[in-house]
Amino acid sequence: MARYAGDSTARLGFALMRYSIFNLVRQALSGHRAWGPAWRDAAPKSAYDVVIIGGGGHGLATAHYLAKIHGISNVAVLEKGWIGSGNAGRNTTIIRSNYLLAGNNPFYEWSMKLWEGLEQDLNYNAMVSQRGVLNLYHSDAQRDTYARRGNAMRMHGVDAELLDAEAVRRMLPFLDFNGARFPIHGGLLQRRGGTARHDAVVWGYARAASDRGVDIIQNCEVTGFIREAGTIVGVETTRGSIRAGKIGMAVAGSTSRVAELAGLKLPIESHVLQAFVSEAIKPFIPGVVTFGAGHFYISQSDKGGLVFGGDLDGYNSYAQRGNLPTVEDVCEGAMALMPAIGRVRVLRSWGGVMDMSMDGSPIIDRTVIAGLYLNAGWCYGGFKATPASGWCFAHLLARDEPHAVARAYRLDRFATGHLLDERGVGAQPNLH
C-alpha cells in the first residue's frame, strides 16, 4: 500500500484551524465564527484501501495511525450511530499500565506513553491527567499479589510503589480506617496512571484522522460482508456497498454481532457493565482508587463528578442498561471504602456492553477469513488501551504482521492455550 504514502490529495475539504490559546483568543474577538467542523462528516465513497468498522476510540485511533504512521489515508471509519456512542463514551475514563503479564505490560505501557504525548500529537486537549492510580489491598496475600505485579511493572520500567496503610492514610484520609470490615493494609500505586476525558479522545482522534484525509462516516451501519472467492472485499451498509482492500473490526460490545455477519464465532461474550457519576462537588478524590475487598473503583472528573463503577451485572446482554442489584452492590463498596461520600448523590448511571474474552485479554489479529481483521475482547479495559490498540491495529492492517507489543493478542491462543489471564479467573467472564 506504499503507493498511498504521503498522498496529499487525500487532504481534501477544508483547512483545519489549529487549536491554541492564540487562535482561541483571536476567535473570541469574532464570536468564534471561523471554527469549522472538528471533522468532516463524510459521505461514503465506493471503495477504500481500508475500512474500519466502528467509530469509537479504537477505530478512530486506528485510522489516525494508519494515516499518520503508515501513510494510508484512503480510509473510512464506519459508525452506526454517532462517533463515540459505544464504550468510548461509557467508561470510567481510567488510564493505567499496571499490568502483570509480559504479554500485556509492554502493550499497556506503550499505550501510556502514547497518552503522555497524545495532546501534542493530536493538537487536541484530551485532558490526560496523571493523578495516580491506587489499588488498595486488605490482606497479606493480596499485598503479595500486588508486590508481584509491581515488581513486573518495575522490570519493564513502569513506575510502581507499594504503600503501607499509613502512607495510604496520608494520601486519602477520608477512607474508612476505623470501622472497616476489611481494613486497608496498603496499596499499589502507579503515579503515572490517571484519567483522560473520554469523549475528547474520540473527537481528538476523529479530528486528526479527518485532517489526514480519513472519511468518518456516521449513521452508517454495516449489515453484511461482500465476499469474493473466500475473501472479504467489502461491506454492505445502510448507506450502500463499500469495497475495501482490508477491513478492520473495532466494534467492542457489538463484536459478536458483527462477526456473525461474517460467519465468525469468537471466544467472546457480551456483558453489561454499569458506570456511575455523582453530582459535581469540590475536589475530593485526587486520583483513582480501587477497593480491594469488593469490586469498586472511583475517581473524580475535572468537572467535579465522582465517576465510579464495579462489577458486571453478571448475565449476557446487548442492552445498554443495568440493573438495581448491581447498583446497590457498587454503592455498598463505595460506602465500605469511603463513608464520607454517603450524602453525595448519584446523578446518572448507565450500562455499556463489554466484549468479554475468555481470558480477560484482548485480540488484535487477522481472522481466518482473508481481508478481515479483528480488534476485540477488551472486556472492560478498553479505554486505557485506546492509543496502543489503534497503533497496533494500524500496524497489523498496514503490514500484515502483529506489532511487537501486541504479539500475544492472537485469536488462536484460546486453541493453543497460550492464555493471558491477569487474574486467573479462567473462561468465566461473569467472574472478572
Added chain:
Amino acid sequence: MNASGPQESAQPNRLAGAGLIDRIRPLSFQFDGKRYTGFDGDTLASALLAAGVRLVGRSFKYHRPRGILTAGSEEPNALVELRSGSRREANTRATVVELFEGLEARSQNRWPSLALDVGAVNSLFAPIFVAGFYYKTFMWPAVLWEKLYEPVIRRAAGLGRASTEADPDTYEKAYAFCDVLIIGAGPAGLAAALSTARSGARVILCDEDFLLGGRLNGERYEIDGVSGPAWTRQVEAELRASPETRILRRTTVFGVYDGGMSGTHTFAALQRVSDHLAIPPAHQPRQRLWRIIAQRTVLAAGALERPIVFGGNDRPGVMMASAVRTYVNRFGVIPGRHAALFTTSDDGWKTAFDLAAAGVRLAAIIDARSVVAPVLTEEAKRLDTRVFCGAQVVDAHGSRALERITVREDAGRLSQLQIDTLAVSGGWNPNVALCTHLGGRPRWSDAIAAFVPGDVPRGMAVVGAAAGSFSLKDALREGAAAGAAAAEATGFKSVKHREPRVTDELTAVVPLWCVSESKTKAFVDFQHDVTREDVALAAREGFSSVELLKRYTTLGMATDQGKTSSLNGHAIMAALTERAIPELGTTTSRPPYTPVALAAFAGVHRGKHFKPTRLTSGHAWAEGRGATFMESGEWLRAQWFAAPGETDWLTIITREVRAVRSGVGVCDVSTLGKIDIQGEDAAAFLDRVYINLFSTLPIGKVRYGLMLREDGLVLDDGTSARLAPQQYLMSTTTANAAKVMRHLEHARQVLWPELDVQIVSVTEQWAQYAIAGPNARRLLERLLGDAIDVSNAAFPYLACAEFSWRGVTARLFRISFSGELAYELAVPARYGDAAIRAIMSAGEDFGITPYGIEALGAMRIEKGHVTGNELNGTTTAADLGLGRMMSKKKDFIGRVLARRAGLADANRAALVGIKPTDKSARLYAGAHFLTLGAEVSLQNDQGYVTSVAFSPMLGHWIGLGLLVRGQERLGERIRAHSPIRGGDVDVEVVASVFFDPEGARLQS
C-alpha cells in the same frame, strides 16, 4: 386572599392569610449565617423568597448570580449546602427542602461571599470560555497540565463541598408488592388512586412532594365546588381509610429496571423519611430505598414548564410562571412587587391573574403569539394590565437581580420596563423520564410542541400532563379511567363514579424556543452556563447529534439532568441545522430521575456490616485464649495465640510450630469448605470433577484430589472422604468453598442432569479441629476413649470414620496439612465450642498448644503443600508437580483443554522450593526470578515467589515459587528480584519439600 398586602418586616414578601402553611408554627433558619423566619409547610426556597432573598447561588462556569427558578425538583439554580459537619449535603435544591427549626444552609461555589464572588471575573473571559474551549488549549507546555491548568480548573469546577466525615445516618431498604403503583399524586394520580382503591386492589401511591395534590396546591382550581387543596384533603382521607392503599409521600420513583413479576418491572423509589427533620429520630433511617414490584403502573408524573431562551434569562427574579403561582397560592409568598409575564402559552396567563388576585398588579403581559384568545385579553384589560401580543422579551437586565427588561413589541419598537420579577412560560414538557429508562423512545407531538410517551414499559398507563393532557378535566378523567382499567386488569371490579365538575381551561401553546435578537447572554442550561452561542458553536463544529451536543457543551449534564434545558437546546440545534425537532430525537434518559444519595443504595451494608462476618463455633474459645484474628474471606480465623508477654509475631509462630512438631497442637479448620455428596452416581460424579479416581476409594478412606476448571487449569484441591457407598464428604480450600460449590452445581444441573447425585454445602454445619503432632494419637485415645480405636493399625493414615462420641455424631479423618501425625475431628457445629474445650482439657498433660493459620502456613511451606498462592488460577496440575495424578482411565472436567500446547509446554514455570544463599536473608513473596547475571527485564522473567515463611525447624527463611523449567534446575542459584519491596536476594532452587521429605512422621 384578596388584596392583602405583604406583612411582617421579617417576611416582607409574605401574603396575609394565604397558602398551605401553618402560621402558628414559625420556624427559624439560617442562610449564609443570617437568621430568618419561615413557617411550617414552607420550603427553604419559599421561606427565602418570603424573606426577600433573591440571590441564592452562583452558576458553574461564569459564577453568574442566580436565584430561584422553579418550585420543584427540576431546579437548576437554587442549590445550597444544607446542614453542616458530617451531615453536610452539597447541591441541595432549596425548592424541595422542607423547612425545619434550626435549618442551616449556605450558598456554594462562591468566594469570599455570595454577593461578592471573585469567580464572577470568569464572566469577563466568557468570550474565551465557550463550549469546549478547554479542548483547544492548555496543551503547552505539556507538563503544566497536571501542575497548573488542571488544578485551577478542578478548584473552579464542582459546586458544593462534600463532608469529609463518615455519614452518621442510617439507611434502609424495603420491598413492596402491589397490584397498581401510581406515580404522582396530582389530580390525575389522585383520580387514578381513587378509582383503583375503590375496587379493592392493592395500591401504592407515591409522590415526591410532602403534600399530596401536585398542581392542585399551586393553582386556584375548583373541583366540585371546593378548592383544589380541599378536594385533595377529601381524597386523601378516603384513600387513608382504604385498607389496601398505601400512600408514600416524600417518595420519588426514580427508576425503572428489568425484572419484576409476570413480565413487569421493578420500580425503584427513594423515600425521604427524615430529611424534613433536623436529625432522624432515634431508630429511624434518614432515607429508605424501595424496590416496588407492581402488576400495573399509572404514571401521573405531570409536566415541567420550560423556560424561554432570551438574553439575561438567568437573572434572579426571572422565574417560571407556574412557580410564581405556586409561591403565591401554596406558600402565600409574592416573589416581587413589580412583575411582568412573558409567555407563549395560555397557561402562563394564569400567573397574571393569580398575582392580580394576590394584590400584585402586573406591569405587562408579553405574549409571543400574535393571536391570543379574547377571553384572556379581556380579563387582562379588566385587571388594568398592559398586554403586548406578538412581542418578546429581548433582554433582562440587572446586576445581582432583575431590574429591567427590554421588550420588542409587535411593531418592532423596543421599550423598557422596570420590574423585579418576570414570570416565564414557554409551554410544558410532559415528564416522560420513567417511560424511557428501559429504552422506550418518546414521540413528538406538534399539538403541544413537546415529546409525549412513545413506547412505555409493559403494564404502564400514562395519564394527565405526563401524557400531554394539560387540562384539569382531562387529568381527572384520564386518571380515573386508567385507575379503573388497572384495577380490572389485576382482577378487581372497578366501581363507576361520577366525574368531578371542573371548569374548562385554555391550554394552547405556540413554541418560542429562543429570542433571536437578544444582545446579552441567553442561557439554555442554567446551571452549566450553556448559552445559545454554545449550541451554535457546537453546530458549527459538527457536534450536531443531540448526544454529541450534550457531551460537547455539557447541556443537560448538570444536577437537573436537562429537565429545564434539553428540549430548548435541541430545538435551537434543529433550527440551526434546518431539521425538525423529532428528527434530532432525544438523548437517553438515565436513572435516577432525581439524584439519590449513595448511602441510600448501600443501606446497612457499610462499615462492619459491609459483608457478613463468619465465625467458627470455636471463636469464643479462641478469643478467650487471646487469639489475634485475621480476615480469611468473610471468615475470621485465629492468626496466632500469643502467650503472656509475647509480642513478636515471629516468636509466637516459632513457638507454635515447634510445639506441634515436638508435642501436639490444635488448630480450628472449620472454615474449610465441606460438601456432602450423595446418590447412586456420587462416585461417578467425583470421577468426573476430580482429575484422579474416587470411585475406587474404599469406604472409610480419604483421598487427596485435584480439580480443574473447564479450561484445564487448576480450580481447587482438597480431600474427599468416602463415608458410605453412596456418600462422600468433599473438603475444599477456605477461599474456594463457594466457587467449588458453584462449579459442582453447574456440573450437576447443567452438564450431567442425568446423574443421580445430590450435593449440599455443610461447611457451617460442622466444626472441625486439626490435632497434630507426635502426641496426637495419645491425646485422641484419652479424648475419645472407647468411642473409636485410633491405633495405627485400626486407623491408619488416610482413614476416616463416623462414630458416636458422648451421644453426638462425630467424624474423624487421619489427614495432615502440617506433615505431622495428625487427625481432624469434626462434630456438629453446635458442639464445636464444647469439643475444643474437651480437646484442650484432654491435651493438658501433653502440653497441647493451640496454633493459628500463620503457624499452619509455615508448616505447610516446610512440607511444600500448595494453597491459594499456588492455586492462583493460572497453574496446571503439572506446574504444581501433580501432573501424574491426571487419570488416563477416565474423562474429567478440564482434561481436553489441559492438553493444549500452551498448557503442556515444558517451558512452563513449575513449583520449586527456594532458600536464601545467605541464611540470614529474608524472602518476600511476589519477587520475580532472574537468572544470575541476566539483565532486569520482563523478557528475562523466570517466574516468581508464591509463598514464604520463616522455617522454625530449619532456622531460616524458605519459600515456594514457580520457576521456568523449575524441576530441572534444582541446585541452581538464581536471583529473587523485588525492587518494590525488600530488594534482591540470591536464592538456591531446592525441592519443594523442606521437612521430613519421606513423610515418615505422618505415617507414624
